Amino acid sequence: MLTKRQNLMETIKGGNPDRFVNQYEFMELIMEAPMDLPLAPGPGMTVKNKWGITFSWPEGQIGSFPVHDDEHKVVKDITKWKDVVKAPSVYYTDEEWAAAVAHANSVDRTDKFVTAFCAPGIFEMTHHLMGVEDALMNLYEEPEAMKELIDYVVEYELAYAQQVIEHLHPDALFHHDDWGSQISTLISPAMFEEFFLPAYKKVYGFWKENGVQLIVHHSDSYAATFVPFMIEMGIDIWQGAMTTNNIPELIKKYGGKISFMGDIDSGVVDHPTWSREEIAKYVAIACQRCGKLYFIPNLSQGLNISSFPGVYETTSEEIDRMS
Amino acid sequence: MTKIEEVKAKLEAGKAKLVPGLVQEALDEGNAVGDILQAMTDSMGVVGDKFSAGEIFVPEMLMAAKAMSKGVEVIKPLLTSTSTSSLGTCVIGTVQGDLHDIGKNLVTMMLESAGFNMIDLGVDVSTEKFIKAIKENENVTLVACSGLLTTTMSAMKETVQALKSSGLTGFKVIVGGAPVTQAMADEIGADGFAPDAGSATVKAKELVKA
Ligand code: B12
Numbered sequence: 148m149l150t151k152r153q154n155l156m157e158t159i160k161g162g163n164p165d166r167f168v169n170q171y172e173f174m175e176l177i178m179e180a181p182m183d184l185p186l187a188p189g190p191g192m193t194v195k196n197k198w199g200i201t202f203s204w205p206e207g208q209i210g211s212f213p214v215h216d217d218e219h220k221v222v223k224d225i226t227k228w229k230d231v232v233k234a235p236s237v238y239y240t241d242e243e244w245a246a247a248v249a250h251a252n253s254v255d256r257t258d259k260f261v262t263a264f265c266a267p268g269i270f271e272m273t274h275h276l277m278g279v280e281d282a283l284m285n286l287y288e289e290p291e292a293m294k295e296l297i298d299y300v301v302e303y304e305l306a307y308a309q310q311v312i313e314h315l316h317p318d319a320l321f322h323h324d325d326w327g328s329q330i331s332t333l334i335s336p337a338m339f340e341e342f343f344l345p346a347y348k349k350v351y352g353f354w355k356e357n358g359v360q361l362i363v364h365h366s367d368s369y370a371a372t373f374v375p376f377m378i379e380m381g382i383d384i385w386q387g388a389m390t391t392n393n394i395p396e397l398i399k400k401y402g403g404k405i406s407f408m409g410d411i412d413s414g415v416v417d418h419p420t421w422s423r424e425e426i427a428k429y430v431a432i433a434c435q436r437c438g439k440l441y442f443i444p445n446l447s448q449g450l451n452i453s454s455f456p457g458v459y460e461t462t463s464e465e466i467d468r469m470s
Numbered sequence: 471m472t473k474i475e476e477v478k479a480k481l482e483a484g485k486a487k488l489v490p491g492l493v494q495e496a497l498d499e500g501n502a503v504g505d506i507l508q509a510m511t512d513s514m515g516v517v518g519d520k521f522s523a524g525e526i527f528v529p530e531m532l533m534a535a536k537a538m539s540k541g542v543e544v545i546k547p548l549l550t551s552t553s554t555s556s557l558g559t560c561v562i563g564t565v566q567g568d569l570h571d572i573g574k575n576l577v578t579m580m581l582e583s584a585g586f587n588m589i590d591l592g593v594d595v596s597t598e599k600f601i602k603a604i605k606e607n608e609n610v611t612l613v614a615c616s617g618l619l620t621t622t623m624s625a626m627k628e629t630v631q632a633l634k635s636s637g638l639t640g641f642k643v644i645v646g647g648a649p650v651t652q653a654m655a656d657e658i659g660a661d662g663f664a665p666d667a668g669s670a671t672v673k674a675k676e677l678v679k680a
Binding site: 205207208209212279280283284286287288328329330331332333334335338414417418419454 | 484486524526527528529530532533536566567568569572573575594619620621648649665666
């Protein structure tokens, strides 16, 4: 039997996988690494992160949200972003790295990929700083200032990557950036190509030059029209690919250049009244129509968890049954 | 190209800085305020259709809506109740437990440009708040509920059912948001559903005129 890592490589290279790659099994995510997550830690809490962005998780809500009223928006006027945006330091003490280093060292790298985690993405960072409507309109109204800000975020990501690479020597990167709603991308392909493709070429290029073999990008949305850009920027696996993308067709068109991880929409199976039968049904549909090559059956959620306890594990069991 | 055609072209291209000047020129040429407003409204309809068809994206919609509102500012002082087509007041909000508002804001802009007087209650709106707004505002013809989280679909159902059993009348209820479907809208007793902001205006007009 192939190891998880070998089976993954066979799958994305178009070889002979001996079973379906099962969701996130090939990635050992090193979540202990010091990082600046875009989240408030729990209900009723509000935090200001190191970029100065306020995140609040109001009681009774299912998650946290960046606060963008006039008082809390970091960037109120994009032409003056330099006065207000200050990237945090990427330097952490050995003590702060210790847990992550120990975790990475404990992994059998012949079986799994030691995987670094990065969130938010570059597009997400722009809208966390100023609110999504301003971020989108500024792409039209102040494109030069937006490009400068994007470059600045890229510099930060590169500096952080350098630290992660030195401490963990990761084999893979799992990087988030949500680019769409379930039926379309938030911006046009042309705009994406102009603003975000160059940024990601730099970032993903750097990780790859430094020993990272596998780039896994999360966008749980429609983004079929961005696949050529994903390939160009060096993404190996697009995680979160929702059913609205017509994944079988994407596999036919792009298989061998990129692989797709998803085709089981969390929204459809991960709900309070979930059942094994329902999960089995959607797992079977995904596995049968996509096949074993260039495809990894997975819930669209951006981590190896589900919103409702049991759904992730049951999905894994059903994928094993399909194998 | 006539001035009015120029206004339309620039509005559809989202040129928020140019539209106000062109509207002023169109007025100076002697065009009727109502005609200019109608032209802009028609253009927003075109923008909505392009969005529904996937030809344009959220930034283009936002820019067109901004151009429209800048243009409307110029003619606002001249608008009399007879020159505005009135579809009545629409109360809109994202349902309780949900904070997403991009989709709701696009729908708000489109309905406003179609001729509704919009009362935007924001996000995380409780059933009580919806009901209070219907009581406090005149001529409410439409209540629009948005929801993006599958977990808030129950809040949407509660809201729709409370509105329907409140004893208040004169309005229709329209729902939308990524996880909402026509089947779900029927099941929870809403009067209408639309999958995007462009078709929301078509549906909304149809509902209030019915
Ligand atoms: C942008 C975004 C955010 C932004 C929101 C910014 C903002 N100001 O709204 C941020 C980053 C803040 C955010 C936060 C969160 N998000 Co969010 N987010 C999205 C994303 C990527 C896009 C949504 C969007 O704006 N689309 C663009 C607009 C134009 O489309 P739309 O909203 O669908 O609206 C259109 C139509 O639906 C329709 N419409 C909308 N409303 C109405 C109303 C009427 C009456 C009508 C007729 C039509 C209509 O017209 C609109 C225009 O065409 C989606 C991904 C997705 N696949 O949808 C996730 C998503 C909705 N988010 C999700 C989650 C989980 C969250 C968080 C809980 C994350 C967290 N753990 O903190 C929090 C939410 C907290 C809360 N309590 O609400 C999940 C929901 C999963 C689920 N099963 O329910 C999604 C689906 C992502 C995912 N797959 O995990 N999010």
